[in-house]
Amino acid sequence: MSKKNIAGRDQEMKKLQRASDSGKAEFIAVYGRRRVGKTFLIREFFGERICFEIVGIHDATTQEQLVNFSNSLAEAFDTKLPLQVPKSWQDAFTLLKAFLQNKKTKGKKVVFFDELPWLNTPWSGFLKHLENFWNSFGSKQNDLVLIVCGSAASWMIQHIMDSRGGLHNRLTGQIRLLPFNxxxxxxxxxxxxxxxxxxxxxxxxxxxxxxxxxxxxxxxxxxxxxxxxxxxxxxxxxxxxxxxxxxxxxxxx
Missing domain, CATH: 1.10.8 (Helicase, Ruva Protein; domain 3)
Incomplete structure (x- = not known):
């Protein structure tokens, strides 16, 4: 962790620290306007404890997002060899589950989905498979912190914080990141x-x-x-x- 590089954000860091120290699975949503430092906060706070990170691509197709996922997973595996691109988000989350099951860490494993709304392309099924990943696997892993982040605040509130589907009441924490005072x-x-x-x-x-x-x-x-x-x-x-x-x-x- 590189907390010394983070200005302000005391309350937000306390929430992240509690999630890091808890003995249960944590699912945290971070949202706020663009340029406010959401990605910086998560990367600086958790550092090398982030074992998988994917950043959504703006205005990309589902296939491009799946290639993006494959590249991110290859980076997590620390291999220069390209991995097979999953055919669907169902296959992608199956691969992520297998990766986490075989990943050995001293502390909690942090999985970071950045720019989540961009990953949810039309008719891709991304959101329902994220729901299934958490409900069937992630919520049972006491050594897992899942962080989803997005700049489209209305989308994050509607589909994550106020979800009426599979993510209803699943969050263990949320952070609305505001500009500095x-x-x-x-x-x-x-x-x-x-x-x-x-x-x-x-x-x-x-x-x-x-x-x-x-x-x-x-x-x-x-x-x-x-x-x-x-x-x-x-x-x-x-x-x-x-x-x-x-x-x-x-x-x-």
Whole structure:
């Protein structure tokens, strides 16, 4: 674990620590707007304890997602040889089950599905096979932490947190990750060695971009708040010039 790299997020880390220390299977949903640091939090907190991770591909077909799964499983096996691509999500979860049964670890095994809504392509059957994986296998494994993560908050709430199907009341925990508050923003900037901004300039910056870690990651030491905002949005090649279009396109068809 690399908790020292995580700014703020004290309550969220307590929840993850409880899941890590418990003597039972844990199923945790993490959701929140894009750029807020969901993936970073899980990867930094669990580190090498993540034994399998898959990141959904935006606007991909079911076949492309299954190839993605096969590649992720090959990486988990630590082999450079390609694995056979499963024909369906039912086959994919059967392979994942076999992998976990043979995986030896000192602590809990962490399985991480990132950008879950993108994996659930139309008519793929992904969600029902995720439900079956958890209900028939995962929930019985006292050494397993299953984490599902998504930026499409409405989808996560409807299909995971408020599921009326096979995942109804199956979650053992959920984390809604919000942007940093003002104090956490200051702590984050200090961790980045940005210490030339006084409280007023930090407030100016916060009012312009909020406490979104991705945006704050572009802040460079030595610049004033006005210079930082100009570089982010208005200068030639500004990092966030097209941010609205990029965000909107990733969440809506």
């Amino acid at each position: 003002l104090s956490e923003t200051k702590d984050y900037l200090y961790k980045k060695n940005v210490r030339n901004l006084d409280h007023y300039q930090i407030l100016q910056l916060y009012m312009a971009i909020g406490g979104v870690p991705y945006y704050l990651s572009f802040v460079q030491p030595g610049l004033s708040a006005a210079q930082i905002i100009d570089e982010m949005f208005f200068s030639k090649g500004a990092q966030l010039r097209d941010e609205y279009d990029n965000l909107f396109g990733s969440l809506f068809n």
